[in-house]
Amino acid sequence: MSVQEVGRPRRRKEDARLLTGRTRWTDNLTRPGLLHVMFLRSPMAHAAISRVDVSGARGLPGVVAAFSGQDFAAEQGSLPCAWPRAADTVIPEHPPMAVSGVRYVGEAVACVVATDRYRAADALEAIEIDYEPLPAVLDMERALAGDSPKVHETGNRAFDFTSTHGDVEAAFRDAPVVIDRTYVQQRLIPNAMEPRSVLCDTDGETYTMWSATQIPHILKVMLAMVTGVPEHTLRVIAPDVGGGFGSKLQVTPEEVLCLLLARKLGRPVKWTESRSEGNLTVHHGRDQIQRIRLAADADGRVRGLQVRLLADMGAYLALLTPAVPLLGAQMFNAIYKMDAYEFACTGVFTTKMPTDAYRGAGRPEATFGIERIMDELAAELRMDPLEVRRRNWIRQEEFPYTTISGLTYDSGNYEAATDRATALFGYDKLRAEQADRRDKGDPVQLGIGVSTYTEMCGLAPSRWFGSNNAGAGGWEHGSVRVLPTGKVEVITGSTPHGQGHVTAWSQIAADALGVPFEDVSVLYGDTAIAPKGLDTYGSRSLTIGGIAVLKACEKVRDKARRLAAHLLECSPDDIEFEAGAFRVRGTESQKTLQELALAAFTGHDLPEGVEARLDSDATFDPENFSFPHGTHLCAVEVDTETGMVRIRSYVAVDDVGKVVNPLIVDGQIHGGIAQGVAQALFEEAVYDADGNLLTTTMADYLLPSAADLPDFTLDRTESPATSNPLGVKGVGEAGTIASTPAVVNAIVDALRPYGVNDVRMPCTPERVWRALGAEGVRR
Amino acid sequence: MPRITVTVDGIKYEEDVEPRLLLVHLLRERLGKTGTPIGCDTSNCGACTVMLDGKSAKSCSVLAVQADGRDVVTIEGLGANGDLHPMQRAFHEEHALQCGYCTPGMVMAAIDLLRDDPDPSEETIRHGLEGNLCRCTGYCNIVRAVRRGAQEMGQAVNTP
Numbered sequence: 022m023s024v025q026e027v028g029r030p031r032r033r034k035e036d037a038r039l040l041t042g043r044t045r046w047t048d049n050l051t052r053p054g055l056l057h058v059m060f061l062r063s064p065m066a067h068a069a070i071s072r073v074d075v076s077g078a079r080g081l082p083g084v085v086a087a088f089s090g091q092d093f094a095a096e097q098g099s100l101p102c103a104w105p106r107a108a109d110t111v112i113p114e115h116p117p118m119a120v121s122g123v124r125y126v127g128e129a130v131a132c133v134v135a136t137d138r139y140r141a142a143d144a145l146e147a148i149e150i151d152y153e154p155l156p157a158v159l160d161m162e163r164a165l166a167g168d169s170p171k172v173h174e175t176g177n178r179a180f181d182f183t184s185t186h187g188d189v190e191a192a193f194r195d196a197p198v199v200i201d202r203t204y205v206q207q208r209l210i211p212n213a214m215e216p217r218s219v220l221c222d223t224d225g226e227t228y229t230m231w232s233a234t235q236i237p238h239i240l241k242v243m244l245a246m247v248t249g250v251p252e253h254t255l256r257v258i259a260p261d262v263g264g265g266f267g268s269k270l271q272v273t274p275e276e277v278l279c280l281l282l283a284r285k286l287g288r289p290v291k292w293t294e295s296r297s298e299g300n301l302t303v304h305h306g307r308d309q310i311q312r313i314r315l316a317a318d319a320d321g322r323v324r325g326l327q328v329r330l331l332a333d334m335g336a337y338l339a340l341l342t343p344a345v346p347l348l349g350a351q352m353f354n355a356i357y358k359m360d361a362y363e364f365a366c367t368g369v370f371t372t373k374m375p376t377d378a379y380r381g382a383g384r385p386e387a388t389f390g391i392e393r394i395m396d397e398l399a400a401e402l403r404m405d406p407l408e409v410r411r412r413n414w415i416r417q418e419e420f421p422y423t424t425i426s427g428l429t430y431d432s433g434n435y436e437a438a439t440d441r442a443t444a445l446f447g448y449d450k451l452r453a454e455q456a457d458r459r460d461k462g463d464p465v466q467l468g469i470g471v472s473t474y475t476e477m478c479g480l481a482p483s484r485w486f487g488s489n490n491a492g493a494g495g496w497e498h499g500s501v502r503v504l505p506t507g508k509v510e511v512i513t514g515s516t517p518h519g520q521g522h523v524t525a526w527s528q529i530a531a532d533a534l535g536v537p538f539e540d541v542s543v544l545y546g547d548t549a550i551a552p553k554g555l556d557t558y559g560s561r562s563l564t565i566g567g568i569a570v571l572k573a574c575e576k577v578r579d580k581a582r583r584l585a586a587h588l589l590e591c592s593p594d595d596i597e598f599e600a601g602a603f604r605v606r607g608t609e610s611q612k613t614l615q616e617l618a619l620a621a622f623t624g625h626d627l628p629e630g631v632e633a634r635l636d637s638d639a640t641f642d643p644e645n646f647s648f649p650h651g652t653h654l655c656a657v658e659v660d661t662e663t664g665m666v667r668i669r670s671y672v673a674v675d676d677v678g679k680v681v682n683p684l685i686v687d688g689q690i691h692g693g694i695a696q697g698v699a700q701a702l703f704e705e706a707v708y709d710a711d712g713n714l715l716t717t718t719m720a721d722y723l724l725p726s727a728a729d730l731p732d733f734t735l736d737r738t739e740s741p742a743t744s745n746p747l748g749v750k751g752v753g754e755a756g757t758i759a760s761t762p763a764v765v766n767a768i769v770d771a772l773r774p775y776g777v778n779d780v781r782m783p784c785t786p787e788r789v790w791r792a793l794g795a796e797g798v799r800r
Numbered sequence: 801m802p803r804i805t806v807t808v809d810g811i812k813y814e815e816d817v818e819p820r821l822l823l824v825h826l827l828r829e830r831l832g833k834t835g836t837p838i839g840c841d842t843s844n845c846g847a848c849t850v851m852l853d854g855k856s857a858k859s860c861s862v863l864a865v866q867a868d869g870r871d872v873v874t875i876e877g878l879g880a881n882g883d884l885h886p887m888q889r890a891f892h893e894e895h896a897l898q899c900g901y902c903t904p905g906m907v908m909a910a911i912d913l914l915r916d917d918p919d920p921s922e923e924t925i926r927h928g929l930e931g932n933l934c935r936c937t938g939y940c941n942i943v944r945a946v947r948r949g950a951q952e953m954g955q956a957v958n959t960p
C-alpha cells in the first residue's frame with residue numbers, strides 16, 4: 022500500500038521556478054513588435070471633461086498612437102457589474118475610459134501607445150485636458166442627504182437591501198440588555214505584491230490576452246460581452262500571478278482598453294501599472310459604517326440582532342461591488358443562536374475608487390461587527406467574553422444547525438477549538454497577569470482579545486447564486502488524463518495565484534489514481550488549455566475545484582476498471598483497485614493503470630462503450646457552502662502613555678475540516694492573520710477633502726513588514742465538512758476574517774478600566790492615545 | 801547615450817543607456833533578466849533586490865549608469881550549476897513563499913543579512929528584512945527559512 026498523499030506536508034512543486042527567477046509574470050512577457058501603453062488619469066475627484074487634446078502626444082519620439090475616451094466611445098461598452106443582488110440596484114454606465122466626465126481621482130482619461138514605457142510616460146505630459154470641477158462626494162451619510170451633490174444623475178443611493186428573520190421587535194421589547202454601537206470598517210487597498218499587468222496580442226482575427234488576473238475564464242466571457250469581440254476569437258491566459266486577495270477578481274478598464282488597442286493598432290500592446298497607479302485604481306476593499314444593536318437577557322443569552330450598514334460603493338459598481346457587503350447578510354449572526362435578526366444595507370455612491378472583493382469580502386466586516394459587540398455584551402454583564410460566547414454558540418451536538426439567517430452549518434465544534442486555543446494561549450494565566458497589571462496601575466496594560474469566528478465559504482452552490490441574482494454560478498471543472506506512458510495530467514478551472522493548487526491537486530490525484538505524486542502535472546490558467554472554469558476566490562478552490570479533480574479521477578478509475586475487466590475477461594464488479602493496479606479479485610491477474618492507459622491509447626481492443634484514451638472530466642457544484650471556524654486569541658500590551666500597541670502572543674486554532682496539505686493550510690492562515698492584523702493596526706486608504714487619495718504609495722499606506730508582526734501559534738481541530746467527499750473546508754480567508762476583531766478586542770480589553778469601549782481602526786498609537794484621553798494621562 | 805559595462809550573473813554586457821534608465825529596467829527589459837520583479841515605485845517593497853558588488857541593493861533605486869563597471873548578481877545567478885543556493889532551498893523547505901513575487905528580493909536580502917550576522921535571532925531577522933514586503937506569508941515561514949538557511953550555510957543558529 023502506497024503512502025497516502027492527502028494529509029502530507031508536501032513541499033510545493035510550484036517553488037522551483039519561483040525561487041530561481043524563471044517566472045512568468047505578465048510583465049515579463051514580450052511579443053515581437055510589442056508596444057507599451059500608459060494611461061493619463063484624472064487628477065479630479067469629480068469633473069466634467071470639456072476638452073481633450075491628445076495631438077501634442079502624437080508625433081513625439083517613439084509614440085505610435087494617443088487616444089482619448091472619445092476615440093473609444095463607440096466600442097468600449099460599459100464595464101460589467103455581475104451581481105446586483107438587491108432588486109433595486111442602480112447600475113450606472115461605467116465606461117472603461119472616461120468620455121464626458123470623471124468620478125474619482127485616477128479614472129483613465131487618455132492613453133499613449135509607444136515603443137517603450139519611458140517614451141509613453143513622456144508623451145502623457147503633452148496631452149491637454151480641460152476639466153470643469155464638480156463637488157466631490159466623500160462622506161456616506163452626507164451623500165444620502167437630499168441636498169448632496171450627486172455622483173450620478175440617479176442620485177447617490179445604489180441599492181437598499183433588507184432581510185428579516187424572526188420577530189425583531191419582540192426580541193428587543195423589554196430586553197434587559199440592549200447594546201448599541203457604531204463601528205467603522207475603514208477603506209483598504211489590497212496591495213497584492215505583483216502590480217497588475219495586461220498584454221494583448223492579435224493576429225488580425227483572434228486575440229490572446231495575458232493578464233495578472235484571478236479570473237481568466239470570467240474575464241473572457243465578460244470581454245466578449247462588453248466589447249462585442251466574438252467570444253470564440255478570445256483566449257485569456259493568467260500566467261504566474263503574484264497574489265490577488267480579491268483585487269484581481271475584476272474586469273478592469275485597462276483589460277478592455279488593451280483589447281481595443283490591439284484591435285485598433287493590429288499590434289501587441291502591454292500595460293503594467295506602477296504601485297502608485299495601482300493604489301489609485303485597483304479596487305479598494307471594506308469601507309462600511311455599521312450600526313449594530315444587540316438585545317440580550319440578563320444571563321447573556323442573545324435575543325436579537327439588528328444591523329444597519331452603509332456600504333461605500335465608490336463611483337461605480339464594478340464586478341461584484343454591490344454584492345460584497347451583502348455577503349455579510351447571513352454572517353452577522355455568526356456562530357450564535359438567537360430569536361431574531363434583521364439586516365439592512367444601503368449602498369452609497371461616492372467620488373472614490375470603487376470598492377469590491379478584498380480577502381473575505383463582506384464576511385470580515387460581519388465577523389468584526391458581531392465579535393466586537395459580543396465583547397461589549399460581556400463587558401456590560403461583567404462576564405468573561407468566552408463565557409458569553411459559550412452561552413450563545415451552537416453546541417457541538419446541535420449540528421447540523423440551521424441558523425436564524427437561514428444557512429445550514431453542517432459541522433463544527435466550537436468547544437473543541439476554544440478549549441485547545443485557551444490551553445495553548447495560557448488564558449487563565451494571562452487573565453491573572455492582566456488583573457495584576459490593572460491593580461498596580463502599570464502604564465503598560467495587557468489586553469486579551471477573543472474571536473470565535475465562522476464564515477460561509479467555498480463560494481458555490483450555483484443554485485444559491487441563482488436565487489440571489491448573481492450573473493453566474495459557482496461550479497468548478499476538472500479533467501484528468503492518464504497519458505500513454507502512465508503519467509497524469511490534471512486540468513483545473515481553478516486558477517491559482519500563489520495558493521499551491523499544483524501541489525494539492527497532485528496529492529489528490531496521486532491518491533485517487535494510485536500514482537506517484539511526482540507523476541502528476543497540473544495545467545491551468547489558459548482558456549485554451551483549461552476551457553471550463555470559474556476561477557479562484559471566496560476560498561473555493563479546494564472545496565469545489567479540488568473535488569472536481571477528485572470526481573474526474575473517479576471517472577477515470579471507472580473507465581479503467583471497465584477496460585481492465587474486458588482485457589482480463591471478467592466482470593467489472595470482480596475488479597478491485599489498489600495502488601494503481603486493477604486486479605481480478607482473489608487472483609494475481611491484473612493490469613496496471615499504465616498498461617491500461619497504453620491500451621486505451623492504442624485503441625486496439627476496447628470494449629463496447631469505452632472510448633480511446635484514459636481520461637475523463639467532471640464538474641462539481643456542492644449543495645452547501647463550507648463553514649470553517651475557529652478560535653483566535655490575541656494578547657496585546659498597550660502603553661497607555663504613548664498609545665503604542667504590541668502584540669505579545671497570538672494563538673489561532675482553526676477547524677478547516679480535513680486537510681490536504683498542512684504546510685499550505687498553515688501558510689494560508691499565517692498570511693490571512695497578517696492581513697487581518699494589518700487592518701486592525703496599520704492600514705487605511707485616506708482621501709482628503711477634495712477627494713485626492715493621500716495613500717498612493719507604500720510609504721503612505723502602511724503594509725506591515727516582518728518587524729511589525731509577531732509569530733503566530735497555530736493548531737487545528739477537525740470536523741469534516743459533509744458537503745464534499747473529502748470533508749474539506751475553505752481556508753484562504755479564515756485568518757483575515759478572524760484576526761481583525763481579535764486584535765481590536767484585545768486593545769479595547771486593555772483599555773476598559775479607562776472607560777474606553779472602542780478604538781477606530783487602524784488602531785494607531787495616536788488613536789489609542791486619543792481614546793485614552795486625559796484620563797489615561799492622569800493615571 | 802552613455803555606454804556602460806556591467807557584469808550580470810557572470811556575463812559581461814556592454815550597453816548604451818539613457819542616463820535615466822533604472823538598473824531594474826536594464827535587467828528586465830534589455831537583458832531579459834526578468835527574474836527580478838518590480839513591486840513599487842518608491843523603493844519600499846524590496847522585490848527588486850539584487851547583489852551589487854556583493855551587497856544587496858534595490859535595483860529600482862539604482863540607475864543603470866551607476867552600475868557601470870560593477871558586478872550584479874540576481875536571483876537567476878544565485879545557484880551554482882543548477883543547484884539551489886542553501887537559502888533558496890530553505891525557502892522551499894519552510895514553505896516561505898506563496899505567490900513568490902517577493903521571493904527573489906527576500907532571498908537576496910536574507911543572504912545579505914547573514915553577512916552582518918551569520919547567526920541571527922528571530923528579532924534580528926525580522927528587523928533585517930524590514931525593507932522587504934510580503935503580502936502572502938505573514939513572514940512566519942520566511943523567518944524560519946532564514947534561520948534554516950543560516951544553519952545550512954554552515955552557521956550555528958541560536959536555539960530560541
Ligand code: FES
Pocket residue numbers: 837838839840841842843844845846847848849858859860861
Ligand atoms: S521595486 Fe524596488 S523597492 Fe519596490
Ligand code: FES
Pocket residue numbers: 214263264519896897898899900901902903933934935936937
Ligand atoms: S509570497 Fe507573495 S508576496 Fe511574498
